[in-house]
Amino acid sequence: MVLYARSWKNFSRDFAARRMMSKVVLFLAFVVAGIVWASMIRIALYSDTWACQSPLSCFSVIWSSRCSKTSNFPDMTKGYAPKPRKRCPIPFAKDPQGLDHSKVRRTPDQLVKGLSYIMEDEPDVNSGWQSLPPFGGGGQKRWFERGESLKLNTTMKVKVHCGFTRSSDAGMTVADMRYVKGCKYVVASGIFNPYSIIHQPTNVSVHSRKLFCFVMLVDEKILSLLKYRETVEEDIHGGLWAGIWRLIPLKHLPYNETRRNEEISKLLIHRLVPQAQYSIWVSSKMVLVADPLLILERYLWREGHSFAISQHGYHHSIYEEANASKRRKKYSRPRIDAQMKVYQSEGLEPWSTKKRVISDVPETSIIIREHTMMNNLFSCLWFNEVHLFTPLDQLSFGYVAHRLGESFKYFMFPFCEFNSLFELHSHSSDRFEMRFGGEINVA
Incomplete structure (x- = not known):
């Protein structure tokens, strides 16, 4: 009877240890999978950046759609590039030398x-x-x-x-x-x-x-x-x-x-x-x-x-x-x-x-x-x-x-x-x- 109790106790201890070990292994597997996934995404983004900036024309042809000016892909060397500021021409006078400011009438109060x-x-x-x-x-x-x-x-x-x-x-x-x-x-x-x-x-x-x-x-x-x-x-x-x-x-x-x-x-x-x-x-x-x-x-x-x-x-x-x-x-x-x-x-x-x-x-x-x-x-x-x-x-x-x-x-x-x-x-x-x-x- 005593021998049976001891064996059950050893079995319970081993089972708890194996269960804890499986949890640790599962957790480590998730961590490794996350690191691998993040690395793959980063490699993909860097490949986009490298291909767009590469001097080799073959890469520019392959990635032409991604390298367009309207692309939203980030430049990983500089962070996400802001949208270009919209500008329009201003109808200025041609020459400031020709403007006679002394003839301008002040606004009356x-x-x-x-x-x-x-x-x-x-x-x-x-x-x-x-x-x-x-x-x-x-x-x-x-x-x-x-x-x-x-x-x-x-x-x-x-x-x-x-x-x-x-x-x-x-x-x-x-x-x-x-x-x-x-x-x-x-x-x-x-x-x-x-x-x-x-x-x-x-x-x-x-x-x-x-x-x-x-x-x-x-x-x-x-x-x-x-x-x-x-x-x-x-x-x-x-x-x-x-x-x-x-x-x-x-x-x-x-x-x-x-x-x-x-x-x-x-x-x-x-x-x-x-x-x-x-x-x-x-x-x-x-x-x-x-x-x-x-x-x-x-x-x-x-x-x-x-x-x-x-x-x-x-x-x-x-x-x-x-x-x-x-x-x-x-x-x-x-x-x-x-x-x-x-x-x-x-x-x-x-x-x-x-x-x-x-x-x-x-x-x-x-x-x-x-x-x-x-x-x-x-x-x-x-x-x-x-x-x-x-x-x-x-x-x-x-x-x-x-x-x-x-x-x-x-x-x-x-x-x-x-x-x-x-x-x-x-x-x-x-x-x-x-x-x-x-x-x-x-x-």
């Missing part, structure tokens, strides 16, 4: 007869920037002021919040203030991201080089970085230059977010360069490949526009753009949702073909404008929305345009023309470090 800025709004003692709180603060008074600033009456004089309150120099040096006072035609950009690189515009005529001020706005930390990693020269007046760009540092910027600080250079050009009559704002990730005088003639003067901006490449409704921004994690979801709820409660309906505008969502990497009082007011109100809610300016453009109604007129040109104006260079830390080497430290 029919509705807004005077525009002034609130200067006594308890500015930050260190910076002089307006103390309008972000969304969720400030109480009823702030919301009342915001609502009143968006109402227009005939032949009115307007006083609004517009960025900084102390003065209109934003902490510029004396040399820079003296320089911008002479700027009537401006191409402006801004670098507040340590991974950005200064791109020199191309195809700029000698006439435009003399006529336009090319202003690159930076903060003090970025200026120190650019001095180390770019060729920055100083003129006899103390001005700093990087190629065609005049570098103008802004001191004590109010935000810790680079995107919000960039909005200052984008939306407050009329305050930073108060004598400007026309400006073209260009994102720092873009290389302008068209003459700026031809741009003004094409998008403003030819058809009598005073504000021009590109259509967005994908969306027409700001609610669509908000959902896309949340999917791509461009900003805090609760902040985006709160902004959309406010706009919806204040009567902004989703875009439809029944609206007077072709889209509520622009591509804000370029803004072409004449500095009329109405356009300056729009820029102030647009900046205030960015200040209150999120730095995603594409969400607030359509709302401010909706509130101003027919009083604010603008021209939205096709997105394919936008693609033809620029060469795109994405902000990339890897590319920056590959070019200059070492780690980035702007502290």
Whole structure:
């Protein structure tokens, strides 16, 4: 009996061991099969890539259908290739030298007869920037002021919040203030991201080089970085230059977010360069490949526009753009949702073909404008929305345009023309470090 019990115990132990061993073998078989399957897929993709890039013509013939330009097969050496940007020809004038800008008539200020800025709004003692709180603060008074600033009456004089309150120099040096006072035609950009690189515009005529001020706005930390990693020269007046760009540092910027600080250079050009009559704002990730005088003639003067901006490449409704921004994690979801709820409660309906505008969502990497009082007011109100809610300016453009109604007129040109104006260079830390080497430290 005892012998039977021992044999049963040994049998049970051996059975458990064999069962465990079979599970281990099965698991290893699955792992090996998975590795083999993944290797086969990778080999197949690499064979596609190698065949398409092979100098041997026989492979090109065999794989011709896969090697076509319209193929969706990835280049394994570079990752999945993006779709080519759709471009279309722009009907520019033939020669900028033949354009007489002095004969262009300025747009009259029919509705807004005077525009002034609130200067006594308890500015930050260190910076002089307006103390309008972000969304969720400030109480009823702030919301009342915001609502009143968006109402227009005939032949009115307007006083609004517009960025900084102390003065209109934003902490510029004396040399820079003296320089911008002479700027009537401006191409402006801004670098507040340590991974950005200064791109020199191309195809700029000698006439435009003399006529336009090319202003690159930076903060003090970025200026120190650019001095180390770019060729920055100083003129006899103390001005700093990087190629065609005049570098103008802004001191004590109010935000810790680079995107919000960039909005200052984008939306407050009329305050930073108060004598400007026309400006073209260009994102720092873009290389302008068209003459700026031809741009003004094409998008403003030819058809009598005073504000021009590109259509967005994908969306027409700001609610669509908000959902896309949340999917791509461009900003805090609760902040985006709160902004959309406010706009919806204040009567902004989703875009439809029944609206007077072709889209509520622009591509804000370029803004072409004449500095009329109405356009300056729009820029102030647009900046205030960015200040209150999120730095995603594409969400607030359509709302401010909706509130101003027919009083604010603008021209939205096709997105394919936008693609033809620029060469795109994405902000990339890897590319920056590959070019200059070492780690980035702007502290």
